[in-house]
Amino acid sequence: MQQLVTMQHKAPLYEALMDFKKQRIVPFDVPGHKRGRGNPELAAFLGEHALAVDVNSMKPLDNLCHPVSVIKEAEEIAAQAFGAHAAFFMVGGTTSAVQAMVFSTTKQGDEIILPRNVHRSVLNALVLNGAIPVYVNPEANEELGIALGMSIAQLERAITEHPNAKAVFVNNPTYYGICSDLKGIVDVAHKAGMKVLADEAHGTHFYFGKNMPMTAMNAGADMAAVSMHKSGGSLTQSSFLLMGPDMNADYVRQVVNLTQTTSASYLLMASLDLSRRNLALNGHAIFEQVVDYTNYVRNELHTIGGYYVFGRDLINGDSVYDLDPTKLSIHTLNVGLAGIEVYDILRDDYDIQIEFGDLGNILAYLSVGDRERDIERLVGALADIKRRFERSKKGMLTQEYIEPLVAISPQQAFYAQKELVPLQAAVGRTCGEFVMCYPPGIPILGPGEVVTNAIVNYIAYAKEKGCQLTGTEDLHVEKLNVVKEGV
Amino acid sequence: MELWYSEPHTKDVKFSIKVNKQLYSAQSEFQRIDVFESAEFGRFLTLDGYMMLTEKDEFIYHEMLVHVPMAVHPNAKHILVIGAGDGGILRELAHYDTIEHIDLVEIDAQVIEVCKQYLPQTACGFADSRVHIHIADGLKYVRHAENQYDLIIVDSTDPFGPGEGLFTKEFYGNCYSALKADGIMVNQHESPFYAEDRLAMQRAHKRIVESFPISRVYQAHIPTYPSGHWLFGFASKHYHPINDQQAERFKRLNIPTKYYNHQLHVGAFCLPNYVEELLADVEA
Numbered sequence: 001m002q003q004l005v006t007m008q009h010k011a012p013l014y015e016a017l018m019d020f021k022k023q024r025i026v027p028f029d030v031p032g033h034k035r036g037r038g039n040p041e042l043a044a045f046l047g048e049h050a051l052a053v054d055v056n057s058m059k060p061l062d063n064l065c066h067p068v069s070v071i072k073e074a075e076e077i078a079a080q081a082f083g084a085h086a087a088f089f090m091v092g093g094t095t096s097a098v099q100a101m102v103f104s105t106t107k108q109g110d111e112i113i114l115p116r117n118v119h120r121s122v123l124n125a126l127v128l129n130g131a132i133p134v135y136v137n138p139e140a141n142e143e144l145g146i147a148l149g150m151s152i153a154q155l156e157r158a159i160t161e162h163p164n165a166k167a168v169f170v171n172n173p174t175y176y177g178i179c180s181d182l183k184g185i186v187d188v189a190h191k192a193g194m195k196v197l198a199d200e201a202h203g204t205h206f207y208f209g210k211n212m213p214m215t216a217m218n219a220g221a222d223m224a225a226v227s228m229h230k231s232g233g234s235l236t237q238s239s240f241l242l243m244g245p246d247m248n249a250d251y252v253r254q255v256v257n258l259t260q261t262t263s264a265s266y267l268l269m270a271s272l273d274l275s276r277r278n279l280a281l282n283g284h285a286i287f288e289q290v291v292d293y294t295n296y297v298r299n300e301l302h303t304i305g306g307y308y309v310f311g312r313d314l315i316n317g318d319s320v321y322d323l324d325p326t327k328l329s330i331h332t333l334n335v336g337l338a339g340i341e342v343y344d345i346l347r348d349d350y351d352i353q354i355e356f357g358d359l360g361n362i363l364a365y366l367s368v369g370d371r372e373r374d375i376e377r378l379v380g381a382l383a384d385i386k387r388r389f390e391r392s393k394k395g396m397l398t399q400e401y402i403e404p405l406v407a408i409s410p411q412q413a414f415y416a417q418k419e420l421v422p423l424q425a426a427v428g429r430t431c432g433e434f435v436m437c438y439p440p441g442i443p444i445l446g447p448g449e450v451v452t453n454a455i456v457n458y459i460a461y462a463k464e465k466g467c468q469l470t471g472t473e474d475l476h477v478e479k480l481n482v483v484k485e486g487v
Numbered sequence: 488m489e490l491w492y493s494e495p496h497t498k499d500v501k502f503s504i505k506v507n508k509q510l511y512s513a514q515s516e517f518q519r520i521d522v523f524e525s526a527e528f529g530r531f532l533t534l535d536g537y538m539m540l541t542e543k544d545e546f547i548y549h550e551m552l553v554h555v556p557m558a559v560h561p562n563a564k565h566i567l568v569i570g571a572g573d574g575g576i577l578r579e580l581a582h583y584d585t586i587e588h589i590d591l592v593e594i595d596a597q598v599i600e601v602c603k604q605y606l607p608q609t610a611c612g613f614a615d616s617r618v619h620i621h622i623a624d625g626l627k628y629v630r631h632a633e634n635q636y637d638l639i640i641v642d643s644t645d646p647f648g649p650g651e652g653l654f655t656k657e658f659y660g661n662c663y664s665a666l667k668a669d670g671i672m673v674n675q676h677e678s679p680f681y682a683e684d685r686l687a688m689q690r691a692h693k694r695i696v697e698s699f700p701i702s703r704v705y706q707a708h709i710p711t712y713p714s715g716h717w718l719f720g721f722a723s724k725h726y727h728p729i730n731d732q733q734a735e736r737f738k739r740l741n742i743p744t745k746y747y748n749h750q751l752h753v754g755a756f757c758l759p760n761y762v763e764e765l766l767a768d769v770e771a
Contacts, residue, residue, distance in 0.1 A: 349656050349697070350655065350656050350657055351655070351656075372624070373624065373626075373649065373651060373652050376624050376626045376627045376652055377626065377651075377652050377655055377657055379627070379630070380626045380627070380630050380652070380655070380657035380658060380660075380661055381655070381656070381657035383630050383657070383661060384656065384657045384660035384661055384664075387660065387661075387664055388660065
């Protein structure tokens with residue numbers, strides 16, 4: 001244990017960069033801004049300190065594509081911090097980590113079991129490698145209008161129906177902070193010879209806080225994608241890919257290198273190194289503070305009334321196995337406002353930007369950077385919104401789960417000959433593109449799925465409520481790309 | 488040797504006072520607190536380096552925040568004062584026997600202690616039995632009050648730092664519901680002159696206009712604040728600041744003021760054209 005703590009005090013990549021800076025090396029290599037001198041406006045904007053370490057890989061600073069010195073050491077210390085067998089620095093966002101998980105475990109024609117409420121990066125990965133999605137029917141909480149975690153019984157059914165699937169993909173937690181029984185999922189999947197991939201984009205703090213839900217590595221999952229830049233405090237786009245003992249990390253690195261930049265940003269990597277050190281040393285205190293803030297807001301809002309803040313009362317031992325105690329998910333329908341409406345009012349009237357609002361809920365992201373006075377502003381604003389707008393919830397719709405009908409693989413559909421047809425005319429056809437709804441960023445339609453009446457109605461309603469629809473070629477989402485028939 | 492206190496009023500403008508000595512300096516939980524002594528302005532208090540008050544000109548600020556609303560509301564009994572850890576507002580309120588209850592909400596207890604010790608000229612109203620001190624966040628405090636006050640006086644610092652929350656729509660909205668049906672809110676409203684202060688001033692006005700049916704702005708000359716031209720907000724659910732002014736009643740009270748009088752009351756609401764335009768810009 002003593003040795004563990006000593007290791008976590010180190011930040012090998014950051015330290016190497018600081019040493020490098022002192023040496024005042026004359027650059028005749030890229031990047032061409034040469035420590036910012038070649039781009040004074042950029043240097044003034046980002047600061048000379050930042051540009052002085054925006055450098056290329058070189059011997060003293062190692063190389064992310066083939067790490068042998070300081071990056072390797074930093075990755076080893078990170079692996080130790082996460083309790084992983086191996087950890088990679090990722091500079092293409094958690095999206096790149098998710099892709100690496102899918103590419104490392106499946107190939108064309110392989111089946112992968114996943115819940116519908118996965119991030120779009122997962123389905124994009126399937127378009128690229130040709131694997132076929134098998135959706136586990138997620139249970140929903142009708143009142144809150146959200147999809148929950150993966151239930152063991154539903155997973156077992158999917159495995160029985162698709163015994164040759166190669167991997168099971170699971171969110172830990174969902175955007176709303178809902179955790180599945182990860183240990184149970186790992187047991188069931190491993191028994192069936194399948195790898196377990198965890199999207200921990202919203203679960204960084206599970207590894208560093210006290211009394212947090214189970215982490216993927218602790219549960220025995222094979223790979224996990226961890227957004228250090230979300231609750232961990234590193235720069236946007238920096239992330240970790242974690243591996244368990246049954247993964248060949250060197251093979252995974254080859255997979256990562258298929259799509260990863262060969263000019264990885266040292267700013268991003270150093271931010272990972274420093275954030276890991278900070279969380280390893282101070283994580284308990286940091287996340288205790290965040291949990292205190294969340295509990296405080298929950299109590300205040302419940303006193304104010306109308307709002308419901310997700311809490312441990314939702315836990316049901318299966319599809320809500322645990323709940324992220326830092327997450328501030330707030331159900332707004334009983335105030336008579338859709339989540340997306342509260343989201344807009346907070347920004348337009350109160351200068352408060354929250355993470356998202358869907359039809360029934362909002363999510364305010366609390367983290368290491370919050371201050372008490374800002375928490376008070378959020379509570380004050382929600383109190384004022386209730387006073388100004390409170391009305392009956394009659395006529396408010398909640399989100400429905402629309403079960404996808406997969407006709408052909410996402411890859412086949414995406415690369416097929418397609419034609420643009422008006423929404424209504426697309427009913428019954430096979431979709432050739434994604435239709436995403438922001439919030440909450442879960443696909444309504446993916447390539448290869450059958451367009452139904454329910455889906456077309458849902459798109460119309462989401463549009464009317466001010467959700468942002470994306471993914472389609474037609475930016476107004478009036479027409480849809482469907483696979484040409486009889487070609 | 489020369490010792491100077493300097494505050495940048497903009498990136499390119501600096502305001503300086505020659506200092507005899509520094510009487511106090513400490514970092515509280517919320518901010519840095521300093522008290523200096525000078526030949527020209529007497530003692531003065533700064534928070535995070537920003538001028539809060541000097542013994543020489545604080546009367547202007549405090550009289551204008553208290554007597555303007557008190558000369559309009561015919562029967563203000565319950566008063567909420569937010570900020571104002573220096574006690575200047577309390578000193579002016581103490582002149583009114585008709586007030587029954589004053590809640591003072593200051594986030595930083597250390598400011599009150601420092602002012603009591605080093606600025607007795609200003610911090611002299613704390614002993615009044617009608618005064619109840621609450622060490623709390625103003626935004627949070629006011630959220631828990633409903634239909635309770637006749638007058639709310641917002642004596643805030645600038646809209647960055649601990650005073651930030653007191654320039655927000657949520658704060659003004661919650662003040663609205665903390666006031667009785669004929670309640671008045673007055674607030675420190677920044678300056679219209681320099682660009683950054685002007686933006687803060689416009690934002691505050693926009694938020695207040697959205698929250699109150701009557702929202703007017705009045706001015707005073709405060710030498711030690713940026714540009715010297717300072718504004719105050721008068722937001723009201725019922726009373727109009729000029730039409731409902733009770734000049735005779737105020738005169739009968741015989742309150743010894745150095746700045747405020749019943750004629751200046753009216754004049755203070757007459758604003759320069761450029762200020763009227765700035766306000767009109769955000770009223771639409």
